[in-house]
Amino acid sequence: MRHLRVAAALAAALALTSPGIAAAETSSAPPSVAAQQQSLTWVGSWGAPVQHATTAFVPDWSEVGFANHSVRQVVRLTEGGVAARIRLSNAYGATPLRVSGATVARTASGADIRPGTVRHLTVGHQRSFTIAPGAEVATDAVPLPVAPLESVTVTLYFAEPTGPTTYHWYANTDSYRATGDHRADPAGTAFTETTQAWYYLAGVDVIKVFPRRTGVIAFGDSITDGYGATPGANNRYPDELAERLRAEGRPRAVINQGIGGNRVTADSPIFGDKGTARFKRDVLDQPNVGTVIVLEGINDIGMSGQAFPPGTPPQPEVSVEQLIAGHRELIAQARAAGVRVIGATLLPYKGADYFTAEGEAKRDALNHWIRTSGEYDAVVDFERAVVSPTDPDLINPAYHMGDYLHPNDAGYRVMADAVDPAAFAR
Incomplete structure (x- = not known):
């Protein structure tokens, strides 16, 4: 019986996506196929x-x-x-x-x-x-x-x-x-x-009988991209989140849309288009997306006023107010598209190459706004999940790869565990 159901769904899927089949032709398909087509996405x-x-x-x-x-x-x-x-x-x-x-x-x-x-x-x-x-x-x-x-x-x-x-x-x-x-x-x-x-x-998309708009997008920089995870092991935090949801009987697609070095407020030929510019393509245009987790801003802070990469002109100073405005723009874009938006606090970065006391003050201020403003639909507190028990500005040594910025496999697993699935679109 299961093979028959799969065969019917496959026939409907191929009929649904074939450019050579017009609407009038699909409407005259056998009832079982026509019914499948209406629930496929x-x-x-x-x-x-x-x-x-x-x-x-x-x-x-x-x-x-x-x-x-x-x-x-x-x-x-x-x-x-x-x-x-x-x-x-x-x-x-x-x-x-x-x-x-x-x-x-x-x-x-x-x-x-x-x-x-x-x-x-x-x-x-x-x-x-x-x-x-x-x-x-x-x-x-x-x-x-x-x-x-x-x-x-x-x-x-x-x-x-x-x-x-x-x-x-x-x-x-x-x-x-x-x-x-x-x-x-x-x-x-x-x-x-x-x-x-x-x-x-x-991207890779699949066809199935599935409720609409249940996919989760993880949007951010190298920490979302998975820098520091074991190569080839699929241990980035979005990977760990997908595994956790499936193990708990709450499976959802989780798509990683992180770019190393990416910033909310500034384009870069190396680090990609700024977050506010690429958000539509990388989040809102993805099929079946219902929720986005936004973890971005540490590079705006760390590169602010600094020559990064070394040998390049100094980057413009970025204020907390500019960062908040960028986050508000991401929230507005998500809301206009009917996508639930979760804000993530920035991880500690004391000891990283581009750490400064001024940058740390900006990170604290942005995290306070993310937690308390009520502008995001929900918040995931990655900072508190990975912070050192002895220094609030330091990532737990057990959770970073050695550069005081990027998590290791254990850190990415802790991040995935910090996400509350109840915050996702229903």
Whole structure:
């Protein structure tokens, strides 16, 4: 019986997403399929906010791009479904991006994929497709039933030079490159080069029978992005939160939209568009989002008036009033879209490279406003979850990676445990 239900849902999903089926045709579908269609929805299962190409910190392939290369990338989903689609972004491309071919498959290990699970991706039913500068495309739905917390591997083949890429610079897991077309290879033998970044991938969505607007977006900087977590282990705080919710019988998709170095108030070619500018794309435009957790501002404070990265001109001073205004703008954008918004207090950072007494006073003032203003729908107090028991300005030594700023695996787990699921949209 379960196989029949899955088959009916899959048939409905593919009918629902096929560009060749008009509304009049779908309305005449068999009753069981038509009923399934009315309750199916796309659900964001994984995502990454995209950025300009840069190699300011870690060498990668972003500025040179690809030519006759296959790029294999592994992502772990937080929600399962009967079919999937991949979203690819050329948001920062100066020229059209020609994708010569692409596949998705279940991950085996490393660059290996599970034989028999390879699905060729199409856009408009074409295996080769072009993404215009500044655009994002979603592939057609593919029949690849996936389970929650399962990893899938996306392989993109670029026959022609791409130029500088649109990408996410800190993946905290390996991506792989091979010369030539190896998009359908089960074995990863040809993929001999690695970096820890994601290229052109903006999201993976799944189709399922699901209540609308239940997804959770974790929005922020490198602490949301997971810097300091064990590479390849999926121990970032959004990962831990997704695991915790599922273990407690309250499963929800949790999408990580953190960018290392990101700020609320200032754009950067290295650290991404400012939070207030990217919030619509990275939060409100995600499918099925109902709640966002905002953890951002420590870089506005830490970089304020300082040359960061070293050797660059000093950054403008940012006041507490400017930070609060930025947070208010995020709240207003979320409310206008009907998304529940949770404010997160900034973690202690005494001992970090860009710590100052003036910055600490700003952090205290912003955290006080987040806790007491009542402007957020709810608050998660990450500061109190990770603070040292002997110094209110210091992160607990057991919870940071050694730089007094970024949590380690234990710290990210504590952060996930501090989130109250009762605050999510219902």
